Amino acid sequence: MSKRIAIIGTGPTGIYTLQHLTGLGQPLAVTLFERSDKAGIGMPYSPETANRWMLANIASIEIPPVVTPYLDWLETQPDDRLAFYGLDPDNLDDRLFTPRLLLGEYFRDQLLSLVDRAQGAGHRIEIREATEVLDVIPRDDGMLLMTRGGAEGPFDRVILATGHEFPDDDAASRSYFPSPWSGLIEAQLPAVAVGVMGTSLSSIDAAMAVANQHGRFRRKNGLLRFESDAPGLQITLMSRSGILPEADFYCPIPYEPLSVMTLPAATACLSETKPLDALFDLIRAEIMQADPAFALRIGLGGLDADSFADAYFAAREGADPFQWSRDNLAEVEHNKANRITVAWRYALLRMHEVVEEIVADLPDADRTRLDGGLKKVFVDNYAAVPSESIRRVLALHDAGVLSILPLGQDYDLTREASRSVVTANGQTHVFEVFIDARGQVPLSSEDLPFPTLRAALLKAGFEFPEVAGDYSLIGAGDFAGRLTLASIPYLMHDRPFVQGITACAEIAAAIAKGVATGQRRRLVS
Structure with missing residues (x-):
């Protein structure tokens, strides 16, 4: 009998998990649940949260292949499609940083190819798009998933691969965005004083989302310039130290072994x-x-x-x-x-x-x-960023559009109805638009969007979820051994550096190993 598995979330973690599971040599029946209209893209790579100028912070050489390596896939794309994303088909290489939207297209394409291959190998795979899972409920015969359409399941194992989580769009207004993912891409912003909290790549991307509404970047004689058509636009990046990230540096990949720090x-x-x-x-x-x-x-x-x-x-x-x-x-x-x-x-x-x-x-x-x-x-x-992102920052600064504000350790941020006020180092700065772009923070058990799971963890005394080496949930009664937690925000408390596509692939490999081990144990018993 096929093992019944539900994967909630079809971004990179969900895709790599499906890849590793279907490579186990065991018959599987896998249902993938995706709350958006298109499976396989992932929140950071979707049109709702990125535009074609925003770069993914990972080079082709670092992206674990799904069915086709990313560079090979890029080389099969039409020239006009690459040109739309600012890529020269003659200059593709494995160290290239590409737009996030293009990477999202790759992952969707790979998911569909992976599903075709898995079905051809005898697995039963189903993708449920536009289906939000509202709760996860353990029963004697398996795990039930509650959706707006009713109950789904039961499943032998549920894998939570829901990815990043940020404040809902409902928390945003015309003058305040609680994250770069909360409606910023669709918003039409005036050319005013814009404050961006943070100086990381997310903050740089937020600045680019605003700047591209009021001008454009041009490259001439090898130099990148920004031409603005809105003299009132002033973007300020701010952080405690006021430093910018450094540009991504060359190094051997895969990594060479360390000598002392083993x-x-x-x-x-x-x-x-x-x-x-x-x-x-x-x-x-x-x-x-x-x-x-x-x-x-x-x-x-x-x-x-x-x-x-x-x-x-x-x-x-x-x-x-x-x-x-x-x-x-x-x-x-x-x-x-x-x-x-x-x-x-x-x-x-x-x-x-x-x-x-x-x-x-x-x-x-x-x-x-x-x-x-x-x-x-x-x-x-x-967290070094693509060189092109630094070039854009410098171009905006040279155009008189972008500045940096070091906040120091003691500053005050006050949100008002139509503006935000920052007081730092004895000076007051007023922003008519404010974007909090400080990135993902660790989430606790209380933040879980599944009421039954949340209540079980809190009742068991887990302020933060704990997982085993294969990411199976530890504790929480009937969920233990049947629910796998692969959602990065809930892993960050114990793994503060966990991030990026390579981490997604590593997590997926560990999950599949755990599923295989569990299956063998049941067969033996």
């Missing part, structure tokens, strides 16, 4: 009296071995887990953010052209994945210390 070495730190300090000893040793010059430049030998972040950001925070970006852009473009790897950057990039494996087991005090220091370094490193 998973066994990091795990051993948990047995030390001061786990975080022991962990930082490994970080310091790895960087010193990889890049002695950088270590000497920031005085790494005299730093600890609490002072490293300040030393790491010191030069950048003391510089003009736009000049720093120009210099950094020139450096990374030179390195990409010549395949040069900056050793300390590459070391940090690889180490954050090892550190994440033990974060949930750190003592509370050490976790607080990590969040206040080392976490910021790792996030800054892996």
Whole structure:
């Protein structure tokens, strides 16, 4: 008898989960539920949350193939389709960053191809579009899903792959957007003072969504310029430090192994009296071995887990953010052209994945210390943005449209009916439009949109959901062992660096392994 599986959500996590499940060699009956009209696109890659100028923060080489590798798929697309997205068919390569909308088209195409292939192999696959799951209810014979059309199921296993979650569009107004995904793309905004909270890629994209309504980017003689037709437009990005993200840097992929910061070495730190300090000893040793010059430049030998972040950001925070970006852009473009790897950057990039494996087991005090220091370094490193995004930021600044406001540690934000007021460093700034673009925050059990599951977790005392290695839910009574939690916002409390398409694929592989193991155990018993 085929194992009955429901996957709620058909973005990258849901797609990769289906891919790995159908590769197990076991007969499956899988139903995929998607609340939007088109399955397979994923919220960050949909026309409702992105336009054709917004870039995905992942290169082709990093995207795990579904049926067809992304670059191969791009090379089969019509020239006019690529041109619409600003891509030159003669310049496609595996390090290219492409628009989010195009990546969404790829994933939808891959889902449909994957379903055809799975059905040809004997699996029963059904996609239920425009179907929102309202609740998940455990019964003796399986799990029921409640939708507006009634009950669906029962299912042997339910996999929650609902992806990012942000405030509903209902919370937005003509002057305030609680996230870049809350109606900003469809909104017609006036050319006024616009405040954007955050300086990450999400914040840059929010600025682009506004700017493209009042001008356009032009490239001439290799330089990108912004031509505005609205003199009243003033966009301000703001954050506590007022620094911009750095441009994505060249490094070998797949990652080379680390020398000092191995998973066994990091795990051993948990047995030390001061786990975080022991962990930082490994970080310091790895960087010193990889890049002695950088270590000497920031005085790494005299730093600890609490002072490293300040030393790491010191030069950048003391510089003009736009000049720093120009210099950094020139450096990374030179390195990409010549395949040069900056050793300390590459070391940090690889180490954050090892550190994440033990974060949930750190003592509370050490976790607080990590969040206040080392976490910021790792996030800054892996959240480097496409070079083209930096070029656009610089073009907007050169056109007199974009500025940056360092807020410091003590600032005040007041929302009024038709404006937002920010007070920082003794000055008051008024914005007629305000966009909160600080990105996804960890969500708790109370945030779950499924009432029965939410009540079971809270009754069992789980402030945050806990999952096993295969992402099966731990605790929560009748849900345990039958519900898999693969929704990234609910994993972020214990996995603060979990993000992106590669993480989706890794989560999917672990889920499938758990399903296969569970099936074998039942057959044996």
